[in-house]
Amino acid sequence: MFKEIIGVKTMRILTLAMILALASIFPFAASAQDTDDNEVSWDGVRFELESLDGDDMNEEDVFSGADYYIVDFWATWCRPCSQYLPQLESIASDYEGSLKIVLFSVDDPGNISTARAMLGGEDYPFTILFDVEKEIQRDLGVARIPTSIIFDASGEEVWRHIGYEHGDEEEVRAKLVELIGEVESPAEEE
Amino acid sequence: MRYVINASAITVFFLTFILLNSNPAKADSALEQYFGGSSIYFELSQDEITDTDKFEGEADLRFRSDDLKVFLRASNNMPFPHQTDNFEFQKRGFEYDINRDWTVYGGNFSMIVGRGAALHAVEDRGVGWDAQLDGGKFEGEIGFLSLTGFWGEHKSDNTLYYTTGVNTPENVRADKLYGGVVGLDFNDVDFRIGLVKTDMMRNAAQVSVTITEADVNWKAGDFNIYFEGDWYKTETQGAEEPVEGRAQLAEINWANPGISISGQYIDYENSLFEYGTHPTLKRTEVDESTANPVDQEGFRIDTNITPGSWDGATLRVILVNLKADLTEGAGHRDFFVEYASSPLQDYSFIASVERIGGQLLYYGGVPGNEENYKLSVDGPFFLGGSFHAQTRIRQLSNDIESDDELELGFDWTVSPEFTIGLFRETSTNPIEPPPPGLFGIPIDSPGQWNHMFVNYTPDPWSEWNLLIGSRRGGYQCSGGVCANLPPFKGIQLTYSRLL
Numbered sequence A: 001m002f003k004e005i006i007g008v009k010t011m012r013i014l015t016l017a018m019i020l021a022l023a024s025i026f027p028f029a030a031s032a033q034d035t036d037d038n039e040v041s042w043d044g045v046r047f048e049l050e051s052l053d054g055d056d057m058n059e060e061d062v063f064s065g066a067d068y069y070i071v072d073f074w075a076t077w078c079r080p081c082s083q084y085l086p087q088l089e090s091i092a093s094d095y096e097g098s099l100k101i102v103l104f105s106v107d108d109p110g111n112i113s114t115a116r117a118m119l120g121g122e123d124y125p126f127t128i129l130f131d132v133e134k135e136i137q138r139d140l141g142v143a144r145i146p147t148s149i150i151f152d153a154s155g156e157e158v159w160r161h162i163g164y165e166h167g168d169e170e171e172v173r174a175k176l177v178e179l180i181g182e183v184e185s186p187a188e189e190e
Numbered sequence B: 001m002r003y004v005i006n007a008s009a010i011t012v013f014f015l016t017f018i019l020l021n022s023n024p025a026k027a028d029s030a031l032e033q034y035f036g037g038s039s040i041y042f043e044l045s046q047d048e049i050t051d052t053d054k055f056e057g058e059a060d061l062r063f064r065s066d067d068l069k070v071f072l073r074a075s076n077n078m079p080f081p082h083q084t085d086n087f088e089f090q091k092r093g094f095e096y097d098i099n100r101d102w103t104v105y106g107g108n109f110s111m112i113v114g115r116g117a118a119l120h121a122v123e124d125r126g127v128g129w130d131a132q133l134d135g136g137k138f139e140g141e142i143g144f145l146s147l148t149g150f151w152g153e154h155k156s157d158n159t160l161y162y163t164t165g166v167n168t169p170e171n172v173r174a175d176k177l178y179g180g181v182v183g184l185d186f187n188d189v190d191f192r193i194g195l196v197k198t199d200m201m202r203n204a205a206q207v208s209v210t211i212t213e214a215d216v217n218w219k220a221g222d223f224n225i226y227f228e229g230d231w232y233k234t235e236t237q238g239a240e241e242p243v244e245g246r247a248q249l250a251e252i253n254w255a256n257p258g259i260s261i262s263g264q265y266i267d268y269e270n271s272l273f274e275y276g277t278h279p280t281l282k283r284t285e286v287d288e289s290t291a292n293p294v295d296q297e298g299f300r301i302d303t304n305i306t307p308g309s310w311d312g313a314t315l316r317v318i319l320v321n322l323k324a325d326l327t328e329g330a331g332h333r334d335f336f337v338e339y340a341s342s343p344l345q346d347y348s349f350i351a352s353v354e355r356i357g358g359q360l361l362y363y364g365g366v367p368g369n370e371e372n373y374k375l376s377v378d379g380p381f382f383l384g385g386s387f388h389a390q391t392r393i394r395q396l397s398n399d400i401e402s403d404d405e406l407e408l409g410f411d412w413t414v415s416p417e418f419t420i421g422l423f424r425e426t427s428t429n430p431i432e433p434p435p436p437g438l439f440g441i442p443i444d445s446p447g448q449w450n451h452m453f454v455n456y457t458p459d460p461w462s463e464w465n466l467l468i469g470s471r472r473g474g475y476q477c478s479g480g481v482c483a484n485l486p487p488f489k490g491i492q493l494t495y496s497r498l499l
Helices: A002-006 A008-028 A079-094 A109-119 A135-139 A168-179 B007-020 B029-035
Strands: A048-050 A056-058 A068-074 A099-105 A127-130 A147-152 A157-162 B039-047 B052-065 B068-075 B088-097 B102-109 B111-113 B119-121 B133-142 B145-154 B175-185 B189-202 B205-220 B223-236 B243-256 B259-269 B295-305 B314-323 B332-340 B348-360 B366-381 B385-396 B403-415 B418-427 B448-459 B462-471 B474-478 B481-485 B488-498
Touching: A048 A127, A068 A079, A068 A168, A079 A099, A079 A168, A079 B481, A099 A109, A109 A127, A109 B243, A109 B259, A109 B295, A147 A168, A157 A168, B029 B052, B111 B145, B119 B175, B133 B175, B366 B403
Parallel strands: A068 A099, A099 A127
Antiparallel strands: A048 A056, A068 A147, A147 A157, B039 B052, B039 B488, B052 B068, B068 B088, B088 B102, B102 B133, B111 B119, B133 B145, B145 B175, B175 B189, B189 B205, B205 B223, B223 B243, B243 B259, B259 B295, B295 B314, B314 B332, B332 B348, B348 B366, B366 B385, B385 B403, B403 B418, B418 B448, B448 B462, B462 B488, B474 B481
């Protein structure tokens, strides 16, 4: 429709101009070392999705009661995604009370049953939601999985990591130490 | 090296590269608040499989403020037949929250009815599927009543439709879809009734499809139960009678700490619909995973055992039984057992055995027996790297030649920002050999795919990736990330940046 009204050549010029305008914005979006300025505000992302337990949950139900949140994207066919989950479980246990983990399954709706079979018996201390329309994945700019994103309590993104291989959990832990602090050992707690 | 690149595209690429790497000023936090989630992406590649040189650029602009969200995507990446021109606005639309209970959408939007057999209008770029509609949608709630209405258009992605010599992307009329869903949401039980109507032109004939859908989802203690029925009526101009079909599916899930069991049943008959995706009982990552909406009935039982004392190790047992009602056949049986060791150890492995009998779907439905043995190992490697090795042996009982596959991957994290990797796949399955050599240098042979990659992430929101070599298509997990990728042979440089 736009093409018919404006013309193909003009469309190309407008598109090029849009890309240039967008590219000119990015340099002012912070240096590589300054993560405070690369933010995706959680406040602008709203949803109501089915959870693993069958309840419908929105962002207000999920993002409350913690200082930081790790959002992770997972699918039944993604092996590194499944290998990552026990590491996230260990992290959730260590930072219980100050950290919450939210897992979005980006499987098609026909795979919900398989996802329930793979996750139901694990008893992970996560909130698990089915993003079947992949809207949250798109809104947060997630192109590949697994991708982990850390948000603070105000909904601002502070860090993200793409992929999982052995040892990547240490990067996540190092970032949490920087944000929350060291994990207390059982002896210190006593 | 051959390139067919638009001079303006070169200008855009290098100008953006320079701008992004200049010393940036301190950002205005309002910029991220309103435009967070926007991204740009560039790809420069030469692919010997498709014999194409390309430069692709994509800008995805997202604006949000309180209750309004606007998005716009401009790109010259055209993976779908309905995309007709360079640098067009491929996606644009808005989402407006009237209040907490009501939302309206305009432009491109997604819509799913049931489990997708009635309508699966979404965009999944990972698998190259885009059935999003262009029109409008509203959804909302009044107490326990939920309402959704939609109407939109979409040009067919059926590539056969565009290769007849008669239909072209320019003269094809867009398909029209409209309908709605009414839901009753109680505490533990949800009911839905949906209606989808489609008007299409196929080979100069008008085709109308009407689908009625009903489903119930019931949560009862540790059980989660789902039933769905879909009824199809297809009327084609010139045909004497409409074609009627149906799709039924049921799911029962039970879970307790340490064990979960899932049962699925499907029954599809004459329910082919271009904008629907029928749930399949086969595992998604295997080649023959697509369901047959014309004639398929069967069940699947999926058991996952993972006691707490196993530290994340899992035993998975899957049984699938499929048959065709309308045609004679031996059916298809699939018994799959997989053990995954604890990922909390330094080295982890996954071992699986699969036995298939009856009709071999991967080989076009010929009768026979098939056994697959698979082993994959992951662990640390020297120089702070990691390795992945996977082998699969396939044995067949009939005259079809058996084949084995081997996959090896190594990558090294040279620094937190810099990773290099090597990846190799081999298969003895007879295949059409790819064009020999890369820039005239032979690097592989039929049944072998080798590539190296270099990944540079200066910060968590930007990434450079260089790939040289050949890559087999399909679901791939390489370098710790997974995607459904097309086959490729050549050189590819990509850059992405997220705001």
